[in-house]
Amino acid sequence: MSEWKGAWFLAKHEMLKDRWRSLITLAFIIYLLIFSIPLFTADLEGESNPFTWATDFIYLSLLPCLGFVFNKTMMGYWKNDTYTKKMAQWRTMPISSKQIALGRLIQLTIVLFIAQLIFFTLQYSVLYMNHVNIPVLDFVMYGLFWFCYSLALATAYVYWEIGHTGKTYFLMNFICIFGFLVITICLAVFKAGNIVVTSLHVIENGNWWIVLAVLAVTVAALFIGKNRMVERLEKRSYRA
Template sequence: MTKTMMRNAWFMTKRDLKVNKWSFLWTFLGGMYFVLILGGLLHVEEDQWSIAPDLLIVIFPSVLGISFTKDYLNYIKNDTFTKRMALYRTMPIRIEEVVLARFLNIIICTIYNTLTLFTVLYFLTERMNGALTLIPYIGFTITLVGYSMIMSACYVYYELGYSGKRYLMTNFVMTILLLIVVIVAGVLNWSITQHLIQGQVQYGPLLPAVSILIGCLTWYAGYHITIRHLYRREFR
């Protein structure tokens, strides 16, 4: 990765953020909807615990790096991402720069969503405040960010590498798989949220450190795998 690549990727990222300058507001409002629901669900008593908090805790962080833009609203109908990649291939823009710009965008969105939404969640959730003080809660949040990194690497691969319909189908399948995991955990009376909180208390900074490390390794692999796939892909 050269300075020129980084500079070009950053230019593309800034342009995308400028074009979609209102996306942060819509992303915040949409995220607040899930945060308010999750905050309410985490107030239930121990014997009333359901799979709903676990479902949100695995779905919500998985989209921390995604902003609500018109591209995501129209990608099925117009195959937006495929058309954009086809346009880039006709321009003096390297595929590496396109993929890098996408990851830079995800980094910015993840930081923004994490700082805003998880701050609100902390003050909304008395149950979590009782189990985690501020520092452990930050570790808990970072652990979820690592999980978000893993999921976002998959999203980038299918977003840039396949058609809008294939991307939609992949998102649907991933959501169903997560739902199955949560349901199985619920049947076994194994709360994902509670175990994450207990793990943070027990292992301290080790848990978020491992999560971020796995996330970084996933990004490194995802970056190179996506590039190789795009060089082989035909754009029509």
């Protein structure tokens, strides 16, 4: 079986297995929208808001998480090291490290794209109904910008997920989230602006090059990430 064919088979198998659990992701999307839209609207209109950092924090730390299905494997990675057990099982089968890495990235990209398509479509619909007029094409580019960012960061999450123990995976995620929390609070304290709203304004001003720039970074992240995952899968320990 070719590398791409095997990778697609793995991705399809995992997505079919998690079909009904996608409802949990949908619930998470609605949860994010409930909290983020009022904050986003206030930031967009320039209102004074002590929680202006929260919009940036949600986008920077939580949007990439929409590429991960909340299934049994994910819920048990800390206690039972479920990802290591799954990788160990797959490595006993005629499945190459390249197929595992590529298949996981294909699954990530598809799940993230669908989840963020729902997120940004609902967000735009609610904003439109509240008379917040943003040109459709600008909003599409804005959504693409954040999708590319999310995919690049989520690729790093996948590297830790399949290449390390559950405790290491948790620790790296915690460091990332804590780092984003510190950065966003510092931006708010020093009144350095809002990343989310600034990205939209930059695009509205015709600077679409930022989308191309983040797209290039994402392509590089996928290429480098896939190669690093393959190397890691070849030499890591599979003792859970």
